[in-house]
Amino acid sequence: AQSVTQLDSQVPVFEEAPVELRCNYSSSVSVYLFWYVQYPNQGLQLLLKYLSGSTLVESINGFEAEFNKSQTSFHLRKPSVHISDTAEYFCAVRAHSGGYQKVTFGTGTKLQVIP
Amino acid sequence: EPEVTQTPSHQVTQMGQEVILRCVPISNHLYFYWYRQILGQKVEFLVSFYNNEISEKSEIFDDQFSVERPDGSNFTLKIRSTKLEDSAMYFCASGGTGKQPQHFGDGTRLSIL
Numbered sequence: 474a475q476s477v478t479q480l481d482s483q484v485p486v487f488e489e490a491p492v493e494l495r496c497n498y499s500s501s502v503s504v505y506l507f508w509y510v511q512y513p514n515q516g517l518q519l520l521l522k523y524l525s526g527s528t529l530v531e532s533i534n535g536f537e538a539e540f541n542k543s544q545t546s547f548h549l550r551k552p553s554v555h556i557s558d559t560a561e562y563f564c565a566v567r568a569h570s571g572g573y574q575k576v577t578f579g580t581g582t583k584l585q586v587i588p
Numbered sequence: 589e590p591e592v593t594q595t596p597s598h599q600v601t602q603m604g605q606e607v608i609l610r611c612v613p614i615s616n617h618l619y620f621y622w623y624r625q626i627l628g629q630k631v632e633f634l635v636s637f638y639n640n641e642i643s644e645k646s647e648i649f650d651d652q653f654s655v656e657r658p659d660g661s662n663f664t665l666k667i668r669s670t671k672l673e674d675s676a677m678y679f680c681a682s683g684g685t686g687k688q689p690q691h692f693g694d695g696t697r698l699s700i701l
Contacts, residue, residue, distance in 0.1 A: 505687065505689070507689055509692070515694060516594075516679060516692055516693055516694030516695045517631070517679060517692040517695075518692070519689055519691065519692075522689050524687040525687070563630070563631060567689075567690075574636075575621065575633040575636055575644060575646075576621075576623075576633065576681070576690055577633070578623075578630050578631040578632075579630065580629075580630040581630055581631075
């Protein structure tokens with residue numbers, strides 16, 4: 474079984490300031506790691522993923538996340554946020570498998586970018 | 589980029605009524621999922637479906653719930669007799685094999701009155 478912990482339920486940050494959204498996970502098996510973003514009144518969009526290889530993964534809109542196996546963390550960072558980044562961010566894990574595997578989500582972190 | 593589509597976007601139903609939520613997964617995906625998100629809470633797994641049968645279901649997915657793939661494209665979630673606590677956003681997802689991440693639809697907001 475897997476679990477995901479997002480300790481910060483809300484993170485307010487001023488525009489153009491850096492931000493880090495924390496995510497820790499636990500699992501008895503190897504997992505894939507994901508960040509999903511949910512804009513107000515919209516569905517879940519995949520922001521970035523760690524499957525294998527380089528532990529630092531990046532998205533097209535400036536977010537990055539680093540997989541740290543020893544600390545079982547996958548924190549999300551952005552050096553300079555924009556108003557449009559205001560959304561809820563969900564960290565998620567999925568066990569390695571050649572077939573189906575459910576995604577286990579964290580409780581989410583609401584990022585509020587303040588002008 | 590191909591998308592998972594869900595209909596309707598919002599469904600309002602009287603308690604005790606049956607409701608069917610529809611999803612069209614990405615065409616070459618083989619694995620299908622339903623999740624739900626009660627307002628203000630996290631996204632929870634309901635059920636996974638592969639090769640025309642349920643692969644795994646959570647404790648939430650009781651006898652009131654069923655899933656079906658009635659044709660080659662649709663994937664449905666039926667709630668037989670809705671309860672107030674079924675009010676939530678329901679997300680459909682589909683995935684390929686191996687490392688491919690699951691792709692989610694925009695969700696159906698189900699409101700039970």
